[in-house]
Amino acid sequence: MKTKLxxxxxxxxxxxxxxxxxxxxxxxxxxxxxxxxxxxTTVSGVTLEQVDIGWESYGKLNANKDNxxxxxxxxxxxxxxxxxxxxxDALPGYWDAIIGPGKAIDTNKYYVISxxxxxxxxxxxxxxxxxxxxxxxxxxxxxxxLDFPVVTITDFVNVQKRLLDSLGITKLHAxxxxxxxxxxxxxxxxRYPDKVERLIHVIxxxxxxxxxxxxxxxWALPIRLDKNWQQGNYYGKERPLDGLAATMLNITQxxxxxxxxxxxxxxxxxxxEGALKDIRTLPKLNQVLAQRAMARAxxxxxNHVLYLVRASQLFTAGMQSDLTTALKNVSAKTxxxxxxxxxxxxxxNMRTVFDTMKAAGKDVEISEIEGGWGHLDGLFSxxxxxxxxxxxxxx
Amino acid sequence: MKTKLxxxxxxxxxxxxxxxxxxxxxxxxxxxxxxxxxxxTTVSGVTLEQVDIGWESYGKLNANKDNxxxxxxxxxxxxxxxxxxxxxDALPGYWDAIIGPGKAIDTNKYYVISxxxxxxxxxxxxxxxxxxxxxxxxxxxxxxxLDFPVVTITDFVNVQKRLLDSLGITKLHAxxxxxxxxxxxxxxxxRYPDKVERLIHVIxxxxxxxxxxxxxxxWALPIRLDKNWQQGNYYGKERPLDGLAATMLNITQxxxxxxxxxxxxxxxxxxxEGALKDIRTLPKLNQVLAQRAMARAxxxxxNHVLYLVRASQLFTAGMQSDLTTALKNVSAKTxxxxxxxxxxxxxxNMRTVFDTMKAAGKDVEISEIEGGWGHLDGLFSxxxxxxxxxxxxxx
Numbered sequence: 001m002k003t004k005l006x007x008x009x010x011x012x013x014x015x016x017x018x019x020x021x022x023x024x025x026x027x028x029x030x031x032x033x034x035x036x037x038x039x040x041t042t043v044s045g046v047t048l049e050q051v052d053i054g055w056e057s058y059g060k061l062n063a064n065k066d067n068x069x070x071x072x073x074x075x076x077x078x079x080x081x082x083x084x085x086x087x088x089d090a091l092p093g094y095w096d097a098i099i100g101p102g103k104a105i106d107t108n109k110y111y112v113i114s115x116x117x118x119x120x121x122x123x124x125x126x127x128x129x130x131x132x133x134x135x136x137x138x139x140x141x142x143x144x145x146l147d148f149p150v151v152t153i154t155d156f157v158n159v160q161k162r163l164l165d166s167l168g169i170t171k172l173h174a175x176x177x178x179x180x181x182x183x184x185x186x187x188x189x190x191r192y193p194d195k196v197e198r199l200i201h202v203i204x205x206x207x208x209x210x211x212x213x214x215x216x217x218x219w220a221l222p223i224r225l226d227k228n229w230q231q232g233n234y235y236g237k238e239r240p241l242d243g244l245a246a247t248m249l250n251i252t253q254x255x256x257x258x259x260x261x262x263x264x265x266x267x268x269x270x271x272x273e274g275a276l277k278d279i280r281t282l283p284k285l286n287q288v289l290a291q292r293a294m295a296r297a298x299x300x301x302x303n304h305v306l307y308l309v310r311a312s313q314l315f316t317a318g319m320q321s322d323l324t325t326a327l328k329n330v331s332a333k334t335x336x337x338x339x340x341x342x343x344x345x346x347x348x349n350m351r352t353v354f355d356t357m358k359a360a361g362k363d364v365e366i367s368e369i370e371g372g373w374g375h376l377d378g379l380f381s382x383x384x385x386x387x388x389x390x391x392x393x394x395x
Numbered sequence: 396m397k398t399k400l401x402x403x404x405x406x407x408x409x410x411x412x413x414x415x416x417x418x419x420x421x422x423x424x425x426x427x428x429x430x431x432x433x434x435x436t437t438v439s440g441v442t443l444e445q446v447d448i449g450w451e452s453y454g455k456l457n458a459n460k461d462n463x464x465x466x467x468x469x470x471x472x473x474x475x476x477x478x479x480x481x482x483x484d485a486l487p488g489y490w491d492a493i494i495g496p497g498k499a500i501d502t503n504k505y506y507v508i509s510x511x512x513x514x515x516x517x518x519x520x521x522x523x524x525x526x527x528x529x530x531x532x533x534x535x536x537x538x539x540x541l542d543f544p545v546v547t548i549t550d551f552v553n554v555q556k557r558l559l560d561s562l563g564i565t566k567l568h569a570x571x572x573x574x575x576x577x578x579x580x581x582x583x584x585x586r587y588p589d590k591v592e593r594l595i596h597v598i599x600x601x602x603x604x605x606x607x608x609x610x611x612x613x614w615a616l617p618i619r620l621d622k623n624w625q626q627g628n629y630y631g632k633e634r635p636l637d638g639l640a641a642t643m644l645n646i647t648q649x650x651x652x653x654x655x656x657x658x659x660x661x662x663x664x665x666x667x668e669g670a671l672k673d674i675r676t677l678p679k680l681n682q683v684l685a686q687r688a689m690a691r692a693x694x695x696x697x698n699h700v701l702y703l704v705r706a707s708q709l710f711t712a713g714m715q716s717d718l719t720t721a722l723k724n725v726s727a728k729t730x731x732x733x734x735x736x737x738x739x740x741x742x743x744n745m746r747t748v749f750d751t752m753k754a755a756g757k758d759v760e761i762s763e764i765e766g767g768w769g770h771l772d773g774l775f776s777x778x779x780x781x782x783x784x785x786x787x788x789x790x
Contacts, residue, residue, distance in 0.1 A: 044671050146674050210660040210680055211653040214644070217681050218613070221641045225620040231675075246616045249609070258606040258741065265605040270711040276439050279541050279701060283708055285605055286612050306674060313678055316665040343738070346653065
């Protein structure tokens, strides 16, 4: 892979908008929309007076409203799965390589819809609309902070369901998501099996194991250690950006693999005079990474990240402790796309899910995404699966 | 593997002494010794008036002083490679399975010696003697703090050389180390090729790549974020234990693999009522891990950990930027023992080192340690390599 492309993709890793191989001359322009719903009760049993989320769509809803494909976004992602908001945006949405007119998810045929989740991390991104601890608590007129209820993947799905209900959509031709998006997609297929005809589950998991619950805590710990975090009461004061930047470093590395990571730094030299002379001077590599992470941190809200960590840690398909039983609920035709080099949500777990679903007589297939990005291959190396996805959607 | 054994080994993971399969009735008792040297100049160009380190030995030095095997310790380790200090110690040294009378490294034949490194992490372990930022700076009468010079793997080796010189030992039958101990062992073989006859390099690396330099920073960041860290000036004040405990969590997980990690928590349940009800309540699993990590943190000095991170980040065999050239210096017969499931120092890098040394005509062999511990297989799953090691030492 060319160094220039790798550098571009690294920009993406630290960017709040994401990426797709934009090789079409005509850009698909998309518009961010605002959805409001009232009296939303979370799985944790709290009723929120009002929930606001952003959403966008590509293609046209047909008269029968049966050509809908829902895209659910990953941990650091937003609703921006494809297209551009403005023609001169630096980058299109993250799966632009497979979503658009004539592409694998053909917007001439399908109505593709995607929404920001609850507690979306990118609070300071002007294109993101979400409800979470940084939102105003109507009871106090101040940000919720940690009084915001814990929300789960099920809650993300239930908000999406309200959005779809508001549009009169009662059936999904398919639901597709990567990483934390795969959790939502599977939750849809488990909880609302009669509404989901096809499930495409990318670089994901079906349940959290002890290893992953422990690993995810690495994304929360630096935030809680930051002296500015103040038990989440930092609104209107200095933000816990140092801790949040450390979290960004951890997320980025966990989402990658040494192959492309190392290729990204062709000038890396382990002999670093500054770092040798003074413990206070970081190695040059770590200085560069810290700068990128800080830029990324500025677009995010620290508490929102804590809530996303918790939602992920509590995820298990159908919120049932027995995965095998939960998976029996799925009636959607299923395509599992783990990444061979994924170090975060490891492919062997999805091979087990495949075996479990197969044994239960489900219509399931699995195909591994190859690449050197690791977990991020689910975003950056999806193009070779275009034909497989296209055929899966047509069958 | 039995749950009880796994739990015992987890205690080890969070213990400052380490572990070996203590299946011999007669315990080898060992005594910690104290070595002092003056006017030690570091690679970074600073002369320390005095350096103190602890050491211990097993077996007897022969008249020709040519039966010496040096064991170099890993990041969180100490000189305690085998035996017990007292008969009723809970655990013997970490490689007790292979060091002792009649074992792979037969102390009836060899004189085995091991020392604490500079900036050893276990400052509050009464059995550890080391010099680092927590030591008193003779110029000020106060702890060095961050005024302590950056030290490198080469400095660790040069202190060991002074210890051996003081004992009249000029040749090593072998040097063997795991992880950061492998860095020292290889540094010995690269820098003092005429003194090292055999090299056993376990779960290690020959140079740091960008991936690992970035990953190691995860072990430093939580410490620097702790409000008590105070730029390293916490001596006599509250210690940065929260940050240090977060570092311990990161180190432990990086050193493990999902196979045994998940098997270690057979009662793990992703559905966690407390964690669902309040963001301030950690999932039960994370509470348990946090307690263990805090107990471990109390035995360590935070600044020492920062210096160990830096020494590791700057490591490259022979402190040369070109690894191939550096490896050409090695004349020792070499045995490389990476662990197949190592997620921290990945075995593929050692396969490349093997190929490079083979191409340079070196006497090198490689054998992978199998197991479900990950990086820790280099400590916990070494027993099946006993015969290989024994034969390698005799040839």
